[in-house]
Amino acid sequence: MKTKTLITLQEIVDNTNIASNIEFKKIRSSVLVAQDLYIQNLLGTELFDYVYDHRTDQGTYTGLTSTQTTFVVDYLTPTIVYYTMSVFIKLHRIEINNIGLLTNNNESSTSITQEEGDKLSLQNLEYAGFYAERLKK
Numbered sequence: 001m002k003t004k005t006l007i008t009l010q011e012i013v014d015n016t017n018i019a020s021n022i023e024f025k026k027i028r029s030s031v032l033v034a035q036d037l038y039i040q041n042l043l044g045t046e047l048f049d050y051v052y053d054h055r056t057d058q059g060t061y062t063g064l065t066s067t068q069t070t071f072v073v074d075y076l077t078p079t080i081v082y083y084t085m086s087v088f089i090k091l092h093r094i095e096i097n098n099i100g101l102l103t104n105n106n107e108s109s110t111s112i113t114q115e116e117g118d119k120l121s122l123q124n125l126e127y128a129g130f131y132a133e134r135l136k137k
Contacts (some may be wrong), residue, residue: 002052005031006039007080008059015081018088030088031080037130038083039076051076091125 009024018027040048051072054061063070094112095102100108105127112120 001036003032003034004052004055004057005059006035006051007031007077007084011077012084015078016085018085026092027084027088030091033087033127034080034083035118037087037127039080042079043076055086076103091120094120 005028009022009027012018012027012031013020013022035048050093051061054063056062061069064072093103094116095104095109099111101112101120103112103116120132
């Protein structure tokens with residue numbers, strides 16, 4: 001898994017209904033999963049790596065032509081944003097800590113149900129299957 005994100009928190013906030021006060025560390029793993037599961041498959045490894053290699057650690061792109069920049073800004077970024085939100089919504093409701101698997105509301109945390117745990121496990125198994133298939137190649 002590559003560790004650099006191709007979108008910023010601000011791009012997510014600007015394009016979705018996510019609160020602007022969310023910490024990027026809470027959503028970062030969803031960005032990385034979306035990039036791996038959806039974007040790399042969509043673009044192909046060569047194009048994905050090309051875009052990835054032109055992304056700076058400051059969240060900008062260098063060395064792209066104006067056409068490539070338009071592609072990234074107008075087409076790729078929104079695609080990553082909405083795939084990220086899809087992954088984030090599935091996983092964010094549940095927090096894993098020393099106590100176990102919990103759901104949070106404004107005032108307290110409660111243990112998740114067996115059904116919720118099974119769904120989360122299946123979702124993670126699906127993600128693991130994707131990485132396992134890619135490992136075989």
